[in-house]
Amino acid sequence: MGMKSKLKRFFELEDEFEEVEEYDERFVNEEIEPKRRSRSQQTKPQAAPQNVVSLQSVQKGTKVILLEPTTYDEAQEIADHLKNRKAVIINLQRISYDQAKRIVDFLSGxxxxIGGDIQKVGSNIFLCTPDNVDVSGTITEMIQEFEA
Structure with missing residues (x-):
């Protein structure tokens, strides 16, 4: 088969025929020339079942955890939530500035x-997200829109 016919066959420019042997029971002992059917006359093969994912199951797996740490020791618990692919909002308003800074440094690392993101969403409030959560926009842009 030449390259030209392969290209035609690939782009289906040339009708393909499939040989189908049909027998008449009266002439079982005689040879009958196989009949040819064009591709359009052939029955289409059944499509393989496709993978379907329920959106409800995806939504149930996504969680956002709200935390207000009171000591630096709670930073590891926050990091564990992030490792488990859960977004975390941290309110650091009830902790000293030095400890809050240490927590933010730890969570930044x-x-x-894990390839996630950390964003400040308010005064001493941060949003930490793993790589499976996309966050678009910023709070400062929204505040500027209301002031204008």
Missing amino acids: TVYA
Whole structure:
């Protein structure tokens, strides 16, 4: 088979025929020339079942955890939530500035390690997300829109 016919066959420019042997029971002992059917006359093969994912199952798996740590020791618990692919909102308003800074530094490293993101969403409030959560826009843009 030449390259030209292969290209025609690939792009279906040339009708393909499939040989189908049909027998008449009266002439079983005689040879009968096989009949040819064009591709359009052939029965289409059944499509293989496709993978279907329920959107409800995807939504049930996504969680956002709200936390207000009171000590630096709770930073590891927050990091564990992130490792389990859960978004975390952290309110650091009830903790000293030094400890809040240490927690943010620790979580910044954690988020970097898992390929996630950390964003400030308010005064001493941060959103930490793993790599499976996309966050678009920023809070400061929204505040500027209301002031204008």
